[in-house]
Amino acid sequence: GLVDAITPGKEADVQEATTVREALYRLVTDRRLGEQFDREALAVLNAAARKAPATPQLTMAGRHTDATPEQALATVARQAVELLSGPDVPLMKECGNPECTRVYIDRSRGMRRQWCGMESCGNKIKAAAYRARKKSAPATAAR
Template sequence: MTERFRAGAGRLCLDFIRTLRYRGTPAETEELPDERAWGAWVDQFGPFSSPVVPGSSRDARAVREAVYELVTGSLRPASRQRLNRFAASPVPAPSLAVSGELRWQAADPGSSMLALVARDALDLVTSPEFSRVRRCAGERCGALFLDTSRPGTRRWCSMEVCGNQAKKSTYRAKATAP
């Protein structure tokens, strides 16, 4: 499967909030505009073995914004209620297929993925690792990520993209300086 969405933030909930790319900038891009995109995100990040056709993407965007508020410390009461409601929903359940393969199933895969995201967000903000959530230092990025480096000094969400761009900019600036 080709990855359509950015991964690697260190937690499912942080990867999920990246679906509003370049948040707060003129280049802000909604990556979950419809059910097809929401299903593609579930297919990429979820445990299901076959493609998912979830219901409305409206709940997905609402949960994403509630998770963002929670992680950034600006949680409103309605968003807290939304997160708690989705966290209480059923999550995907494992089952053993006749072939011996582990398969995951849910009556409503979209809602069960939102339950996983909401539970992950609640777990993150109540864990010691929450102090290691960082905002990318990339000029245009600003994505949140979990810094798992030993010294806790990681600056970019992705060394391959944002870190590389920052280093290129620094190099160019030095090369053109008088």
């Protein structure tokens, strides 16, 4: 949702995006755990954030943003800098699904949200728990 159209990327763009993604995950984990930032991951994110970001344009139909892969990645990196240095840091949580590594901002009442989303992980976990309960429940005698 950050850009409306992106020019096709090359293998090098995919490699760079993967490197930035892994650095960002490390930095988010460091921040969530209250640890010092990993210096190498910090350098990777900051290098991406220094590049020119995507620039929105006003058109007759409204806002439109075209970007190259590098511009899109720079835009993501800048938003990550804002997130990791902003007031939402205490609200960051990692999904409770052991198979998921997504991190989300918990703005739920009571801050008791457990999953990145109900439509994905939450439903899977709840359905599995329901099936497990049904399987282990003693069969009721027929009358």
